[in-house]
Amino acid sequence: MTNFDDGKIEIKVPLVLDQNGYFGRECPQDNCKKYFKVMPGTGIQGVDQCICPYCGYKGSNQEFFTQDQKKRLDTAAQNLARDVIFREFKKMEFDYEPQGRSGFGMRFHVEKGAPIPLHVYSEKDLETYVTCANCSLKYAIYGFFAYCPDCGEPNPLQIFHENLKVIHKAIEWAKSVDPILAQYLIENSFEDCVSSFDGFGRELCHLHSAKSKFPDRVRKISFQNLESAKENFKMHFDIDLDHGLSREEWNIANMSFLKRHLLAHKLGIVDEDYIRRSGDTNATTGRKVRISYEDTLALIPIIEKLAGNMVESLGALQPSS
Numbered sequence: 001m002t003n004f005d006d007g008k009i010e011i012k013v014p015l016v017l018d019q020n021g022y023f024g025r026e027c028p029q030d031n032c033k034k035y036f037k038v039m040p041g042t043g044i045q046g047v048d049q050c051i052c053p054y055c056g057y058k059g060s061n062q063e064f065f066t067q068d069q070k071k072r073l074d075t076a077a078q079n080l081a082r083d084v085i086f087r088e089f090k091k092m093e094f095d096y097e098p099q100g101r102s103g104f105g106m107r108f109h110v111e112k113g114a115p116i117p118l119h120v121y122s123e124k125d126l127e128t129y130v131t132c133a134n135c136s137l138k139y140a141i142y143g144f145f146a147y148c149p150d151c152g153e154p155n156p157l158q159i160f161h162e163n164l165k166v167i168h169k170a171i172e173w174a175k176s177v178d179p180i181l182a183q184y185l186i187e188n189s190f191e192d193c194v195s196s197f198d199g200f201g202r203e204l205c206h207l208h209s210a211k212s213k214f215p216d217r218v219r220k221i222s223f224q225n226l227e228s229a230k231e232n233f234k235m236h237f238d239i240d241l242d243h244g245l246s247r248e249e250w251n252i253a254n255m256s257f258l259k260r261h262l263l264a265h266k267l268g269i270v271d272e273d274y275i276r277r278s279g280d281t282n283a284t285t286g287r288k289v290r291i292s293y294e295d296t297l298a299l300i301p302i303i304e305k306l307a308g309n310m311v312e313s314l315g316a317l318q319p320s321s
Helices: 067-090 156-176 179-207 226-237 247-265 272-278 293-315
Strands: 023-026 035-038 094-099 104-108 128-131 138-141
Touching: 023 067, 128 156, 156 179, 156 293, 179 247, 179 293, 226 247, 247 272, 247 293
Parallel strands: none
Antiparallel strands: 023 035, 035 138, 094 104, 128 138
16 A cells, blocks of 8 residues: 655555464574564564574564565565656646647657566465463474564573473373383383483573683583583583482483483493493393383473573573673
8 A cells, every 4th residue: 555645655565474374584684594483463562673583683673574575565666666657747748739730739648557566475384383481472483492583582491391291292192002102102202301401401501601611612512411411511600400409300310311312322222331320220231221101200390390490590690701
């Protein structure tokens, strides 16, 4: 829609939404340029600011147009220019009838012609849909971890909790299937607990890497081995990873992570290194480690508690000088 009132030119171009009501955004930073989507009407209202969920760049909403949206605006602007030119030339129309013996006359008339069609496109499919726990914005991203495009809140803990919900559903489903499939689901869910925590821990370290004197080293910390992660966490942040956990909880988590290592790298077969490091008196060298439904259920609340303590401790830590 175009409005020429009061000497001002205003043009309104409707957004293209996907089938779920999201529209695209693109980071303007040359070293990012990544695509994401947001749902209008959710999140913080009346604020002309957008935050890239990948790199954290903050800028005006006008900076985050996608290439397709810019092409759509360009075609709309071309039509606007045609309208303005047509209106001005329309004022100059004349029609002089033939005069005298020469029979000479002149006519100037402007034909508007057909408008240029608006650029047509569809928004891209993305991997992860998130509702920000802080401001309720609904947004979609590639990958899992991101900043909220409205309030800037990082989402590692939220994504971690969502992953654990899915894991919990999987082990509940294991109750209703045959024993072989049930054991497969239980073992995979057990491994997924550790993988989810590892991904969460790595992203949290990345977000807070500036609070260490060695940011590059912090970004490489692995959380698949808790004792090793504990040493690195203490070294780089001077924070006890097991803070807030009882000795029993820490031992359960540590043994669980060592069991996961056997499943992932040793086909689940117990070796002497596992027995030495875990202190598991029920395991026998050369036999398959036992993973039960109860093992996974016991691990989930412990790593949730551990993750919450990490977020709280790192959030209170000041950047390294």
